[in-house]
Amino acid sequence: MVTYRDAGVNLAAAQEAKRRIRHLAQTTFNAQVLSDIGSFGALFRPTFAGATDPVLVASADGVGTKLKIAFLTGIHHTVGYDLVAHCINDILVQGARPLFFLDYIATGRLAPGIVAAIVDGLARACRNFGCPLIGGETAEMPGFYGDGEYDIAGFIVGWVDRPHIIDGKTIRPGDVVLGLPSVGLHTNGYSLARKLFFETARYETDTQVEALGCTVAEELLKPHQCYLPALEPLLGSRQVKGLAHITGGGxxxxxxxxxPAGCAVELRRGSWPILPVFSHLVALGQLPEEESHRVFNMGIGMALVVAAGDAEAVSQNLRARGYEVFTIGQIIAGDQTVRLT
Known part of the structure; x- marks a missing residue:
C-alpha cells in the first residue's frame, strides 16, 4: 500500500503547521475580521470612517532571493516581516492604508517549526502596522522545491479616499524630492549581493566584515523598513504629490x-548618506554608478515629491516625530528619466 506520505506529503505536519499559524494569525485580528483561520475564504467587513469615496488598493509581492540567506542561516523569522513591510509600502505610495493581508507559503517538505517562524514574522509586522493576517495557503510540493527551501508571497488590500489618492499627476518642474533612509538592501539586489559576497569576496554567512560592523548574515537579514508610521500623518494633507517605493530598479x-509627461528628476550626489553595505558592494564588484543605483536602493527606501514651498514643513513634520529625511533632488523639465548630478 502506497500512502500520500510515501509520495512526500505529510498531512500530520500540515495540520500541526495550521494549528501554529492559526494562533499567530489570531493575534493580528481586529473587529473587522469576521472569520477564523481555516475557512475556505476569509470574511472581512471594512469600515471607511470619514471617507467620501473609498477606493480599494491591492498588491502582491515576494521576498526574492533574500530567502537564500534564510536557508543558509536557518533564520526564518525575519523574511515574513520583510514581506508585509514591502507590500504595505507598495500600496502606501498611492496614499493607501492597509485593510488586511494574506500569505502563500510553498515548500518541498513541510516543517511546522519553519512555517511557524515565517508566520511569526508575518504576524509581528501585521500587528505593528494594523494589518490583520486573515488567511492564506501553505502548500507542500515534494520534488518541486529543494530540501529545506521554500517560497513566500504576500497579498495585501488597502484603501484610500479617492480625493486623497497620490498619483503624481500634479508633479511639476521645481518640486522637491525628499528621501527617507533605508536600513540596508531591504528585499532587492540580493542576487548580485550574494554573488559579490559569497563568490567574489568568498565570505561565509558568519564572516565578520569590518566595513559593515557586523557579520554578512546580520547585514543581509536587516529588515525591510515600513514607512507607514512615518507617512500616515501626511496622507490627507495634500502636501505629498508623489511617492516612490525604492525596490527593484533602484x-x-x-x-x-x-x-507625469514633461518631468524628470535630478538627484544630487552626496545629498544623502550611502550606507556602508552599498559602498562595500560597489567596491567588491567595481560597479558603475548607474548599475549600483539601478540594482540597489543606495540608502533611500522611499522618495517623496513635494512642492518647493512645502518641503521644509514636510521635513520638519517628519523630524519632529523622530524620522530622518534628506533633500535629495528636484523635478526638472524632461522625459521621465532620472539623472545624477
Missing part, C-alpha cells in the same frame, strides 16, 4: 514610475 527606475 532610484533610477522607480522614480520615473510616478512622473
Amino acid at each position: 532610484l533610477l527606475d522607480n522614480l520615473p514610475r510616478i512622473l
